[in-house]
Amino acid sequence: MKKRSLIFLLPALVLFSCSDDPINENETETKSEISFENVEVAYPGKSGNVSDIYFAGKRLPVENIDGNLVYQGDIIFSKDMVTDQEQKLVYDKGETPSQQKSVGRTSSYWPDNIVYYAIDATLPDQTRVSDAIAHWESTTAVKFVQRSGEANYIYFTPGGGCSSYIGMIGGRQNITLASGCSTGNTIHEIGHAVGLWHEQSRVDRDSYITINFQNITSGAEHNFRTYEESGYDGSEFTSTLDFGSIMMYSSYSFSANGQPTIVKLDGSTYNAQRNGLSGGDVEGIFSMYPGETAGTTPPPTEPTPTTPEPTNPEPTYINGEYYTIAGLTVLRKKDSWFYKKDRGGWQEVVLIDGSWYFV
Ligand SMILES: [Zn+2]
Incomplete structure (x- = not known):
């Protein structure tokens, strides 16, 4: 279900038009053989004005680059997904809730676990996409189907960097892949498109990592705010921060001086991996898209009587979660x-x- 009640396009245009500044005019076109091993970015070498916008009812910092709203390097918001006006999520006693419901962080999943997609004919090395999709299908219950007229779909297309929208946004949504974006980067971007956020921004991340703000490229500090700080829902699908997550930034992401920007609490660095979804990723994705993984369907057996599931199981909530x-x-x-x-x-x-x- 699309909830597009957050449209304040006019003020948004005014807000962002001021960032049409000379910064980008001095840019030399970045050559495409950049590696995105440490961190995916939508516009390598480019920066823009940072402004606060509201998404899902809360404030978060986005960078306006080439007219696009970029969050944490490689996540794109379209302007009609956000507003510059604060949204209410909690009301005072006796207050009447407004009709306006905001999109939550955990909404906009793909219905029935099916993600429709198409590939731009001009995209080089399309096996990156087919390999990434094969990996997703072999490890999760998400299915990818080539689009034949469906309204909502992912479009894999060339771009200056690697980028994606979060979750199903409605209509065509691009995943851009520069030549340097690997199969692993593609798996990461598909992660965003099905609804995953970056691992290091969990609300509880300070229990696992230290951010060395002094080592971060000036102007990129906003990329390290937690969802809670930046105004996001902070719910997580797994119980601990997963250093092996394909959605985890590396220790050296956005480093200004070659020194680590993210370290473990004991000060040590870790290796980010872009080989595939981790066990923690798979677990989290399963709670978003439950079902059987393609290719592992068990052979048909004699049906065994089972205890019927309660139709409305009472959710149990754990203190501290x-x-x-x-x-x-x-x-x-x-x-x-x-x-x-x-x-x-x-x-x-x-x-x-x-x-x-x-x-
Ligand atoms: Zn990302």
Whole structure:
């Protein structure tokens, strides 16, 4: 279901038109044989004005490059997905919820686990795409079907870097692949397109890593904010940060001086990998797209009687874990719900008829 109620296009255009500055005019065209081993970027060597926009009800920093809104290097937002106006996710007691519902971080999955796609005929080395798709299909329950007229689909197309939108956005959505984008980078970008975010921005990342802000390229610091800081839902599909995730930045991403920007808590660096989905990735994707993995369908056997599943299983919530419910990321604590306001402390909230209220 598309929820496009966040359209404030006119103010957005005003907001972003000021970034049409001379920065890009001095750019020399980047040669395409760049490696994206450490981090995927949509526009290598380019930068733009950073501004705060609202997506899914909260604030996050995006960079305006060539008229596109770029988040954390390789994630693209279209202007009609965002607004410059704050959205409410939690209401005061007695307040009437507005009709306007914002898109949550965990929405916009592909229905029935089917992702439709097409490949630009001019895209070089298309085996990157077919190999990446084969990897996804052999490890997850997501299926990829060549488009034949479907409205919503991924379009693999050449570009200056590697980039993707997050989740199914409706209509055609590009995954751009420069010549230097590998099969692993393609697996990563498909991850975004089915709804995955970057691993190092988990809300609980400070329990696992230290960000060395002094080593980050000036102007790129916004790429290291957590979802909670940047205003995202912070729910995670796996319980711990996975250094092996294909969605994890490397220790040297956006480094200004060759020194690590992300280290483990003991100060050591780690190797990012772009070989394939990790076990943690597969686990997380399974909770988003449950089902059987293609190619591993068990041979038919005699049906065995099974206990029927309860039709409405009561969800169990674990204290100390984060959940995203009704578009809001909340922490379960003492069998109650808590929400962390922007730059504020935790406040108890309660869910009534699908809307959150401060207690
Ligand atoms: Zn990415």
